[in-house]
Amino acid sequence: MLRQYELVERVKAYDPGADEALLNRAYVFTVQKHGSQKRASGDPYFSHPVEVAGLMTDLKLDQETIATALLHDTVEDTLATIADIEAQFGPEIARLVDGVTKLSKIETMPENERAAENLRKFLLAMSEDIRVLLVKLGDRLHNMRTLHFIKSPDKRRRIARETMEIYAPLAERVGMYEYMREMQALAFEQLEPDAFKTLSGRLEQLRSQDHGQVDQVALAIKQALAAEGLQVMVWGREKQPYSIWRKMAERHVAFDQVTDIMAFRVLTQSPQDCYRALGVLHTTWQFLPGRFKDYISTPKSNGYRSLHTALIYENSMRVEVQVRTGEMHRTNEFGLAAHWAYKQGNRPDGQVGWLRDLIEIVDASHDAEELLENTKMAIYQDRIFAFTPKGALFQLPKGASAVDFAFAVHTDLGAAAVGAKINGRHVPLRTQLENGDVVEVVKGQSAEPQLSWLGFVTTGKARAAIRRALRAKERAEVIETGRRLYDEIADRLPARVGRKALREALERLGLEDEDDLLFAIGAARLSAREVMEALVPGSTADLPDEPEERAITIKGLRPGSGFHLAECCHPVPGDRIVGLHEEDGSSRGTVAVHVIDCPRLAEEGTAEWLDLGWGEHSRGAVGRLRAVLYHRTGTLAEMAGIFARANANVIGLDLTERRDDPFHTYVVDLEIQDLAHLTRILSALRASDAVAEAMRV
Known part of the structure; x- marks a missing residue:
């Protein structure tokens, strides 16, 4: 563990003007507050924030970030408050600490909801100041390094899965590949222990048999480039077990069939030399078609720049080669943190686009499961490049459709899409895009997102926007039903209802506006009596109690x-x-x-x-509805349970549409009491995770 003076010396080495007193106060504060707390390893708890601060010094981050790293667990795990942090360290550090701190009021939530709420707060704070993400990634990396000390296997797997699905992709999206690779390796060891052990053993066996083959290939590459007057640095490495395991899964091959286990990096002195070096490599050894990627002319959204190729070396051995400048390499390994210049007010703007998309997803997501699903989709790493007709570049996940592209350009464009042209040819909206496609989205005047789109969109932004539009449409339908019922209720009142009476009724019912009232009526959350009494107090005193059973007249x-x-x-x-x-x-x-x-x-x-x-007191009829269910085990039973709990007898059930996508459509006839009863059933269906859409026929 870093001692106090060692940490301060690290910061002063790259920032001589840093506030030494501030760093000392933060160090002492975290030691005092965590006191005798212990980690699972048996080490003092304060060793963790100190080590996270050390990771931040490796990235040469500013003093506020170092102080935040030291303090980031004090609010969550001690009696310290954000007010205490602000009083001693100022509002900026307090805001950063609050952004990293997990929510304290959600410990009773189910695990997925708790994770989602933590992620929601984290993403919102990150959008305001990216340093929150840098500290959080350092925090997670150090926790992963000590994960093996946790006794519970289930807890280790849960933390590893969260790391693999959320934090490693986030590290990749800001270009921190060193963090990403180490997180993936540590998580893989916990999630797939047998595969990790087997692959590690095979790699060790190859290492003992190759007689320095990695060094031999690196030297051959360097000599070939030097012969053409290029001054370069070259080194190689074997790929990590997780990287090999992914290739085996993607290509459906055994370990012995994975031929490109070695990867090499070539550092040149200029971008022009990168292309010269590539030409030498391709003329000296045969290259593999389809494996060349130019991320210098078209960088990744996280700023990553490099040339990638794959060569066939002697004895048909395949090797991967990455060619880049030294400056590109520093940025590629530590990404956004590598060129951090926050003290000068320069915020790297390469992240603005995807951060904006993430925040839009936070706003549009309806519940915890939806937030986690959409966020994972937004930050995973496999990307393609597509262009608008005017040449604007958009990066999307592999498998993205024309609808995903439309939402990437603008949410309003996605919502209005009715067709698309790819490379000048009309195609269905579900068509998957390829690298380099030019996409023109065709808009419609009265178009709106369709439920079927959820079956093929791949981006979290598109999925969140579609679901939000569908919910808005459902709300509008319920409000329209509520408006009709409200008119009938108003007709039964002894006096005409004016704006004043309506405002007072909203206040009595604790509702914001008239639409909220109409929605509550349409969704049967308010009875006619409750509405009448709110509009005209005392108006229901003489109304008879309604009998349970009535005939239709x-x-x-x-x-x-x-x-x-x-x-x-x-x-x-x-x-x-x-x-x-x-x-x-x-x-x-x-x-x-x-x-x-x-x-x-x-x-x-x-x-x-x-x-x-x-007629007066009419009740009892057959209502028909259409329900679109997710095609998975138990959804039909869940729908039947909703009908049973609502005391609605099913007298007809037809499967009207069975498709290859994740949805099945049913038409159901129910014995119900009245419109309010049917509306309550529809509201319950729409609230269920088993039901994608429910509507009256």
Whole structure:
């Protein structure tokens, strides 16, 4: 563990003007606050923040970041508060510490929700100051280095999985490849211990048999380049077990079939020399087509720049080679932190785009599971490049569709997409993009995101925006239902409801605005009595209690006329209804009762309609709904459980659409009481993770 004076000397070595007193106060504060606390290793707890601070000095970060690293666990694990930090170290360091600190009020949440809330706060803080991310990555790296001391295997695997899925990809996205590789290696050892042991053994066996082959190849590369007048540094290494394991999984091959186990780096003196060196390599040894990538002319979104190629060396051995300048190498290994110049007010702007996307995902995500899913999708590393017709470049995950591209350009463009052209040719929106594609998105005037898009989009930004639009559409439908019910409720009041009465009702009910009231009515969260009493206090005093069971009666029919509820629209008590005469051989015929917006009514002239209404206390009808379920085990049972808990009897169930994508569509007929009952069932379905979409037919 670094001693106090050693840490200060490290900072002063690259920043002679650093505030030595500030660093000493932060060191003493963390030692005092953590006191006798111990880590799983048995070391004093304060050794962890001190080591994290040491990692930050390796990156030559400013004094505020070093102090934050020293203090980052004091609020979470001691009695210290953010107010204490601000009082002793100022508002800037307090804000940074708060950004790194996990939420203290979520310990009772389920594990995935707790992780999501931590991530939500972390991402929001990171968007304001990227130094939060740098400290958090240092914190996670040191925790991974000491993970083996934790006794619980389940806890070790949980931390390793979180590291592999969240923090290693985040490190990659800011170009901190050294952190990423070490995190992946340590996490892989915990998540796949048998594979790690086997691959490590095979690598050790190869190492004992190659007789310095890595050094021999490196020397041959250097000599070939020197012969052409290029001054370079060359070194090689064997790939890590996790990297090899990924290649085996991606290519579906055994270890013996992974031929490119060795990788080499060539450092040149200028970008021009990089291309000269590449030419020498390709003319000296055969290169593998399809394996060349130019990240110098087209850098990755994290600023990574390098030339990648693969060569066939002697005896058909394949080797990977990366060619870059020394400056590129420093940036590539430590990314954003390598060119940090925060004290001069220069914030690296290469991260702005994907950070903005991450924050948009935080805003759009509905729950913990959705946030974690969308964020993982946003930060994973495999990328392709696509262009707008005007030449603007966008980086997307492999497998991204034209819809993903549209949302990457702008959320509004994605929402309005109705078609696409790729390289001038019309294609379906679900078409996957290839490297270098030129994509033109076709907009529609009244277009809106479709549920089916969720079956093929790959970016977290697109998925979050689509789900948000679908929820907004569902809310609008519920509000429209609530508006009709509200009008009926208002008609039963003894006085006309004005704006003043409505404002006072909202205040009594604790609602923000009229839309919230209409939504609560439409979703059956408020009964008619509750709404009436809020609008006109005392107006329900003389209303009789409603009986539990009622029959359906219809007002507006001529005496002796029969009626039936039309099966094309399945009206239920609470709907606005009209009637159409149907000849059935009787003297007066039968009246078919339709919902006012039934499509069949458009075929008849309005002169043929009978203005009808539900009789007093009418209840009991068949409601029809369509439910789109995720195609996985248990979803149908969960839907049936929702019906049972709502006391709705299923009298018809049809699987109307079975597709290869993750959705199945069912049409369900239910015995329900009235519109409010049906609305409650729809709201429960929409709230279920088993149901992608639910609507009335």
